[in-house]
Amino acid sequence: MMGGGEAAEPSVLRVALADDEPLARSRLRALLAAEPHVELVSEAASGAEAVRGVLQSSPDVLLLDVEMPAGDGFEVLRALPPESLPVVVFVTAWQQHAVRAFEAQALDFLLKPYDKERFRAALARARQQVRLVRRGEAVARQEALLSGLALSEAPLRRLPVKVDGRIRFVDCSAISHVESEANYVRVHVGTEQHVLRETLTHLEERLDTRRFLRVHRSVLVNLDQVREAEPLSQGEYLLVLGSSGTAVRTGRSHRVRVEAALGLGSDSAR
Incomplete structure (x- = not known):
């Protein structure tokens, strides 16, 4: 044959x-x-x-x-x-x-x-x-x-997204944050948004954990995109991200990880 x-x-x-x-x-x-x-x-x-x-x-x-x-x-x-x-x-x-x-x-x-x-x-x-x-x-x-x-087990460098019937590859460094929506995620890249059929947990496992941090049960943030961190009450922060200036609120249960990742001490939170 x-x-x-x-x-x-x-x-x-x-x-x-x-x-x-x-x-x-x-x-x-x-x-x-x-x-x-x-x-x-x-x-x-x-x-x-x-x-x-x-x-x-x-x-x-x-x-x-x-x-x-x-x-x-x-x-x-x-x-x-x-x-x-x-x-x-x-x-x-x-x-x-x-x-x-x-x-x-x-x-x-x-x-x-x-x-x-x-x-x-x-x-x-x-x-x-x-x-x-x-x-x-x-x-x-x-x-x-x-x-x-x-x-294939290495962290993603580029994320494939479907745009107008084609697959476009987005540099992960350009992603400001990712929001969970049930079994989907909304990926924010500047002023653009891409919805993927993916769970936040699964995507988190594929991204570089040195760069992306879960700051809320439904939000992943690219640490390199954090411009400002405004302390709020009860250990929460308001993070201002990327060129778009989008604000993301952190969860109080993630306080220790957020402060460690961003180099925020107790003085910064006052």
Whole structure:
């Protein structure tokens, strides 16, 4: 199956998909069925099933969700031996994973909901990469996939946000603060605001803890953006942030951490 790379078109592009959502798998199945010279060789609903499917079917391309039970997408890649790694295209509804995906040397990142044209473009890129793999010219990329996984746990330097159907990368140093809104967060960058489908706790874990501090149960603040700190009653402060001058009130239970991070002593609070 892996031979015959001399033709302009691959004889068959062998594709595996892994997604815990039945509707997402059904849509991918339909899109793949509409493409010529494509064979779906494995389908999985969990990380463990994805690993087994790749090892048993040896696909050329893996369409991989990130958030899955029994091992997320990154754990799937870590579990596969280098010689079994296919070309990887991440498919997920969680845009905060985009940076990690590209740090892990994924070929592409499909953000749900995506349209047919975007899917076909990703598949075309994957087909081209498979040609290189079949000619033995993409070994370095496959090795970079493994080494890049170790980098995926590093703090985010840029945060992916969706703007007008495109993903834009915002430098984390430009973020003044982040507010929690149930299962969403509102990211403030100057006068702009971006709403992400993400919990504040999860985002906090991905940001640089030396720079970002939880000053209230529902607010994260970029310490480098704090211009002023006005002492209030009962150990609270009013923090003035960034060029916009936005004011954020700290919570009294966070007093010790806030004062330590900003170098505020008891004299400053009077």
